Structures are given as C-alpha cells and as structure tokens.
Amino acid sequence: MGEYRVAPLEMLIEQFEQFPSIGHKTASRLAYHVLSMSEEQAQGFSKAIINAHRNIHHCRICCNLTDTEICSVCGDESRDKSIICVVEDFRDVIALEKTREFNALYHVLNGVLSPLNGVTPDKLCIKELLARLGDDTVKEVIMATNATVEGEATAMYLSKLIKPLGIKVTRLAYGLPIGADLEYADEVTLSRAISGRSNI
Amino acid sequence: MGEYRVAPLEMLIEQFEQFPSIGHKTASRLAYHVLSMSEEQAQGFSKAIINAHRNIHHCRICCNLTDTEICSVCGDESRDKSIICVVEDFRDVIALEKTREFNALYHVLNGVLSPLNGVTPDKLCIKELLARLGDDTVKEVIMATNATVEGEATAMYLSKLIKPLGIKVTRLAYGLPIGADLEYADEVTLSRAISGRSNI
Numbered sequence: 001m002g003e004y005r006v007a008p009l010e011m012l013i014e015q016f017e018q019f020p021s022i023g024h025k026t027a028s029r030l031a032y033h034v035l036s037m038s039e040e041q042a043q044g045f046s047k048a049i050i051n052a053h054r055n056i057h058h059c060r061i062c063c064n065l066t067d068t069e070i071c072s073v074c075g076d077e078s079r080d081k082s083i084i085c086v087v088e089d090f091r092d093v094i095a096l097e098k099t100r101e102f103n104a105l106y107h108v109l110n111g112v113l114s115p116l117n118g119v120t121p122d123k124l125c126i127k128e129l130l131a132r133l134g135d136d137t138v139k140e141v142i143m144a145t146n147a148t149v150e151g152e153a154t155a156m157y158l159s160k161l162i163k164p165l166g167i168k169v170t171r172l173a174y175g176l177p178i179g180a181d182l183e184y185a186d187e188v189t190l191s192r193a194i195s196g197r198s199n200i
Numbered sequence: 201m202g203e204y205r206v207a208p209l210e211m212l213i214e215q216f217e218q219f220p221s222i223g224h225k226t227a228s229r230l231a232y233h234v235l236s237m238s239e240e241q242a243q244g245f246s247k248a249i250i251n252a253h254r255n256i257h258h259c260r261i262c263c264n265l266t267d268t269e270i271c272s273v274c275g276d277e278s279r280d281k282s283i284i285c286v287v288e289d290f291r292d293v294i295a296l297e298k299t300r301e302f303n304a305l306y307h308v309l310n311g312v313l314s315p316l317n318g319v320t321p322d323k324l325c326i327k328e329l330l331a332r333l334g335d336d337t338v339k340e341v342i343m344a345t346n347a348t349v350e351g352e353a354t355a356m357y358l359s360k361l362i363k364p365l366g367i368k369v370t371r372l373a374y375g376l377p378i379g380a381d382l383e384y385a386d387e388v389t390l391s392r393a394i395s396g397r398s399n400i
Contacts, residue, residue, distance in 0.1 A: 004273050004297045006265055012252040015245045019233050032291065033219050034249055035256060035265070042253040045215045046246040049234055052212040053242035056235060065206055065235070073204050091232065097204045 009035070061132065063125035064108040065090040073097075073106055080104040082139040084132065086158065088112050088146060096144070107132065112150040113157055121157070129158070133165055140168040147174060209235070261332065263325035264308040265290040273297075273306055280304040282339040284332065286358060288312050288346060296344070307332065312350040313357055321357070329358070333365055340368040347374060 009031060016027035034042060058064065059071035062084075066072070073079065073093070083104035087093055093106050109124045132138060141162050145151035159169040175193035176185055185193070209231060216227035234242060258264065259271035262284075266272070273279065273293070283304035287293055293306050309324045332338060341362050345351035359369040375393035376385055385393070 004264075004271065004293055006256060006267055006271075008248070008252040008255045008267050009265065012248045015248045018241075018245075019230055021229075029221075030219055031252065034252060037253065039253065041218075042249055045218075046249045048208070048212045048215045049242055049246045049249075052208040052231065052234055053237065053239065055208045056206060064204075065209065067206055067208050071204065071206075093204055 058108075058110070058125070061128070062105060062107050063110055063128050064093055064106060078103075081137050083142065084129070084138055084140075085142040085144050086129065086155075087144045088151065088154075092144060109145070109154065112145060112148070113154040114150045124154075126158070126161075130161065133162065133167060138167055140170060143169065143171045258308075258310070258325070261328070262305060262307050263310055263328050264293055264306060278303075281337050283342065284329070284338055284340075285342040285344050286329065286355075287344045288351065288354075292344060309345070309354065312345060312348070313354045314350045324354075326358070326361075330361065333362065333367060338367055340370060343369065343371045 012031040012034060013024070013027045016022055016030045017024060019027075022030070034045070037045065055067045056065050057067075059066045059074055060069055061074040062071060064071045064073065068075070080103055084107050085096065085102060085104065086107045086109060087096070088109055088111065090108055090110075093108060096102050096106070107125070107129045109126065109129075111119050111124050113119055113121060113124065133141070141158075143155035143159065145155045155171060162169050173196060174189070175196055176182070176189060182190070212231040212234060213224070213227045216222055216230045217224060219227075222230070234245070237245065255267045256265050257267075259266045259274055260269055261274040262271060264271045264273065268275070280303055284307050285296065285302060285304065286307045286309060287296070288309055288311065290308055290310075293308060296302050296306070307325070307329045309326065309329075311319055311324050313319055313321060313324065333341070341358075343355035343359065345355045355371060362369050373396060374389070375396055376382070376389065382390070
C-alpha cells in the first residue's frame, strides 16, 4: 500500500520543526497555514525572511542588531552619552527599552564568556566596547549581563578591564522581583535581597 | 527619546503573528531564530515556503493536495477502487492514512456546505466526486465528514445525490472514543453510543 505523501509540504513541515519549541503538530499547523495563504502573502512571508536575514547586521558602534549602519539608539542625539549599559544580547536591549527609564547608550556583547564552550573574549564584542571608552565621554559602564555563572564572570572580567581606565563600573540591582511572594523566592535571590538591603 | 527599532525584524515578527495561535512573544522568538540561521538555512526556509505554495495543488481525480498531477493514493494501483471515502479536508486523509486500516480511495471536498457563509455545493469538489461515480467501479461511498452540523448536512446532501445511482452510502461509526471514561463523555456522544450499540 503506497503512502500518501506530498514532498513540498513535508519539506516545509521539516523547516518549521527546526524552530525552538515547535514540535511536529505545530509545525504541520504552521505549514498548512502557508498553503492557505494567497500567492501574494506567501511571497511576502518568504521575502520578509530573506529581507530580515540579509539586512540586519551589527551596529558599527554598539554591536546591537540594526538595518542601518548605526543603530537608532547610537544615532539618537538626545541620549546621555556618558553612560553605557553592557548587555549580552539584543533582546536585553528591547527589554530595557520597554522600561522607558533608561536614556543612555548600550553595548551588546553578543554572548557571554564561556571558555568551556569556546567563547573566549575575542569572540565577544569587547574590543568595540573598549574602543568607545578611549575618549573621556563615558563616565559609567553598567553591567547588565544575566545573573548566571557566565554572566557574572563576564561582568567581573569586563570590570577588571574598565576600572583601570578611571570609569565607574556598576551592576544592575538584584533582589526580589516586584509583586513576588517572599515565600516562593529562591534562596539565592533572597540572600541577595538581604545583603543588598537599603534604608527606607 | 528615539525608540530602538529594526524595521525588517518587526516586519518578520508581524508575518509570524499572522499564523494561527501565534502571539507576539512566540512570533518574536520565531523571528529571532530566523536571524540566528545561516544564510543557507534562511534561503532554504524561504524557498520551502514558495515551493510548497507554488507546487501543491489539487489532485485531478480526488481533489486532495498533491505536487503531482494525480496524488499518490489515486495513482496507487494496489488500492481497492470500489470504495471512496469522502472527507472535508486533506488533513482528514492524513489522519485516516495513519490508521493503516483503509486501503481504498478518498475524495476531498475541500470544505463543507455552509450556505450562511456562502459555501454552496458548487464551491466544493462535488462535481468531481459525481464524475468518479459514472462507471460501475465504485460500489460504496463512505461519508467521513466531521460530526458537526455542517458536516452532517453535507453528508446528507451527498447521500441524496449518490443513493439514486445505486451506490451504497455509509457513514463512519460514532460512539465512545477508545480509552475514554464514560463519566466524561458528552451526552450527544453517549446517546449516539447507545443508539449505535452492537451485539458482542
């Protein structure tokens, strides 16, 4: 008994299965949706993929993702140029921008130090960061790497490079998230909240 | 304060948001994955979309989706040509094929009758079905439309067209699904299970 197979559909399902947390069922559903698109929509989707992939690259200054030579943050004259916030990933920039609290510049490392995985300092955008600290514009560098072993190690490594330049190096505050129940907080967060307590 | 925006990325996220049950967060995650692909992978993904969309069409005989003129089921000489199973959608064919129990032919209506939504008999692949019943090959037509109001109405409509041709028309059995708890079965299913009871 011959099986019912549609090769181009199967290939498309396989493509969707490559995406993170997309299993066979969801991949099939996404592929079926592509089949139900108009010719114009399918063309538009296909072009958006190529377009995003081809036109997005790293900002020449801060190594953030951008489709222009210099990203919109670095090109924004109204921002405070004396503070640089160092993050691991462009997604962190998006998260910080959502707060609408931070009106200075960023630097995206595009990874964290992880010698075991072959991520040595030369693999990250560190020399670009140091190049920005050459003139006396920058007064403070905020380390906003994640609170993981690698994130902390990267922050330590960078602070040892930057402090000798006479620039203040700070770290994001750690403690209880707003709205969290003390009861459910993990012990590491709680001990950081205790050691970092402030006067009221 | 200028916002951080990457137009091609936003366009790609918007495209993913068009998919069923994909919200902004998942769409972003999928778009980020596209950015992390190699040039070759992105090209492959983009091509798979166009390829599936362009090369998949309806089988000339059974109106099922196929990338060849006649689908692999209709072209399979080992199948029983005296039985046709009528389904709403190509996904139903995939579901039935998975059982490996059914070794006859299909006919895909590509929809169900729904006059209120403008789906009249001429919108479905009904004339293609009747064309297959012209010679005396087909002895039985199994209605496998879904057990919805529209599905039932479509099955009734078709059976009224087909029965006068002297062909047996059957419907899939309804009752309790295997492994289901009697306690949790809905009353319609349960009453169908009672009225359709058989000797053991």
